[in-house]
Amino acid sequence: MRLVASGAQDPMSGLDDNARFRSIVMPYIDDAYRLAHWLTGNRTDAEDVVQDASLRAFRAIREFAGGNARAWLLSIVRNTAYSWLRKNRPTTVLTVEDIEAVELANAKPGDPNNETPEAALIAKVDAGQLRAAIAGLPTPFRETLVLRDIEGLDYREIAEATDVPIGTVMSRLARARRRLIATLKEDR
Amino acid sequence: MTRPTSDDSSVLLVHAYLDGELDPANALGITQQMDTVPALAAEAERIKALQQLIRERLPREETPPGLRARIETSVGGLRRERPRPSWRALAASIALTAMVTGTSTWFMAGSQQPIVVADSLVSDHIRALMAPEPVDVVSSDRHTVKPWFNGRIPNSPRVVDLAKENFPLIGGRVDVLGQTPVSTLVYRHAKHLISLTAVPAEGGFKLDRSPRSINGYNVVHWVENGVSYWAISDLEAKELEDFAQLFRTSQNEL
Numbered sequence: 001m002r003l004v005a006s007g008a009q010d011p012m013s014g015l016d017d018n019a020r021f022r023s024i025v026m027p028y029i030d031d032a033y034r035l036a037h038w039l040t041g042n043r044t045d046a047e048d049v050v051q052d053a054s055l056r057a058f059r060a061i062r063e064f065a066g067g068n069a070r071a072w073l074l075s076i077v078r079n080t081a082y083s084w085l086r087k088n089r090p091t092t093v094l095t096v097e098d099i100e101a102v103e104l105a106n107a108k109p110g111d112p113n114n115e116t117p118e119a120a121l122i123a124k125v126d127a128g129q130l131r132a133a134i135a136g137l138p139t140p141f142r143e144t145l146v147l148r149d150i151e152g153l154d155y156r157e158i159a160e161a162t163d164v165p166i167g168t169v170m171s172r173l174a175r176a177r178r179r180l181i182a183t184l185k186e187d188r
Numbered sequence: 189m190t191r192p193t194s195d196d197s198s199v200l201l202v203h204a205y206l207d208g209e210l211d212p213a214n215a216l217g218i219t220q221q222m223d224t225v226p227a228l229a230a231e232a233e234r235i236k237a238l239q240q241l242i243r244e245r246l247p248r249e250e251t252p253p254g255l256r257a258r259i260e261t262s263v264g265g266l267r268r269e270r271p272r273p274s275w276r277a278l279a280a281s282i283a284l285t286a287m288v289t290g291t292s293t294w295f296m297a298g299s300q301q302p303i304v305v306a307d308s309l310v311s312d313h314i315r316a317l318m319a320p321e322p323v324d325v326v327s328s329d330r331h332t333v334k335p336w337f338n339g340r341i342p343n344s345p346r347v348v349d350l351a352k353e354n355f356p357l358i359g360g361r362v363d364v365l366g367q368t369p370v371s372t373l374v375y376r377h378a379k380h381l382i383s384l385t386a387v388p389a390e391g392g393f394k395l396d397r398s399p400r401s402i403n404g405y406n407v408v409h410w411v412e413n414g415v416s417y418w419a420i421s422d423l424e425a426k427e428l429e430d431f432a433q434l435f436r437t438s439q440n441e442l
Contacts (some may be wrong), residue, residue: 005253016321018264019264021263026256026259026260029255029256030249030251031261033249033251033252033255034248034249034251037249043252047252047255047258050255050259051255051258051262054259054262054263055262055414058263090315098331120237120239122234122237122238123237123240123241124244125241125245125246127246127247129249130241130242130245130246131246134246148207149238149239149242150242150246154207154208154209155204155207155209170200170203170204171200173203173207174199174200174203174431177203177234177238180238181238184238
């Protein structure tokens with residue numbers, strides 16, 4: 001079986017799979033690596049995830065129906081990273097239900113600092129604190145925040161990449177940002 | 189005044205508004221609410237401050253050098269094009285060299301003691317050199333060698349004829365990594381033998397660090413089509429790399 005021969009017959013593009021891969025996937029390797037790094041937490045694992053995700057993307061290159069190639073690749077990276085985390089670090093993949101239970105248990109009603117203006121405080125946070133605070137978010141919140149505020153995907157793209165309804169994306173994003181702000185305030 | 193919870197729909201709308209996700213009607217509605225509800229206005233300020241912080245202060249994680257080349261190599265290996273003197277072939281060649289220089293070893297996960305694949309394969313190579321025959325099936329015919337592996341290991345390996353390039357095929361044998369039987373082809377160059385082992389990359393083998401030569405034997409490693417290849421020989425490193433490059437790009441496949 002010759003991959004190139006089948007690629008040459010594609011009426012849509014006239015490009016072989018390798019050419020498609022180079023134009024669809026290769027421009028976004030930096031973004032893919034950055035997301036993998038945020039999800040796995042270290043360079044070696046991020047590299048493994050990106051290489052594995054690239055192979056998956058290559059095998060699925062014909063399924064890419066146009067649109068946002070970057071979002072398409074990032075969703076493959078995300079799913080690859082999740083498989084990797086489940087296999088290698090099963091304890092870090094908490095369900096949102098687990099997290100919500102912890103949140104309820106830790107809720108402190110009537111925090112008097114809630115309404116103080118925090119924007120000025122937040123602006124003084126340094127890069128290391130910010131990085132650590134994002135890294136410390138539970139995975140479902142972290143990936144939502146990273147896809148939105150670092151990778152710049154829109155809600156619909158995040159919903160597709162993480163396989164949840166848009167409403168869930170919205171609530172995870174709000175929770176992620178609030179947790180992040182709370183952590184950064186504690187650090188001050 | 190209590191702070192609205194993060195599940196409060198107006199809070200979610202503030203986030204969505206700042207993310208540019210709202211249509212004009214909803215955007216108008218939430219901006220009016222922000223004007224009258226200080227908690228929502230404060231939420232908006234916090235979000236903006238956070239987004240600005242991430243945008244301006246979070247350093248970009250640098251992509252490791254060589255990652256692109258490794259991806260090009262592993263994906264390029266899935267190609268079955270006739271090699272031609274193009275920038276692509278050149279890039280592949282550079283990528284292969286980069287991999288060799290970067291060096292890596294595969295560990296077998298799942299077993300009690302992680303087995304360093306390269307070490308194990310070098311031992312197999314040395315053992316084979318000392319045996320009466322370095323191969324279990326003696327044949328220079330790839331049409332004989334390839335079927336021989338059927339029934340002995342799950343996937344028979346890619347076998348190519350490199351006789352014209354002065355790397356005649358001698359035969360093949362089954363090596364065992366941990367408890368996994370793997371296929372090893374043996375090629376000859378002048379008086380040197382090359383053991384080329386194909387290890388399924390999927391199925392419990394994890395990439396880690398390692399040397400490019402062990403006990404004086406050179407090791408060239410690459411990944412192609414989900415298979416991890418290990419070439420081991422006392423050939424000069426450069427010649428062994430040439431062999432790897434020929435094997436990867438040869439069209440004389442069964």
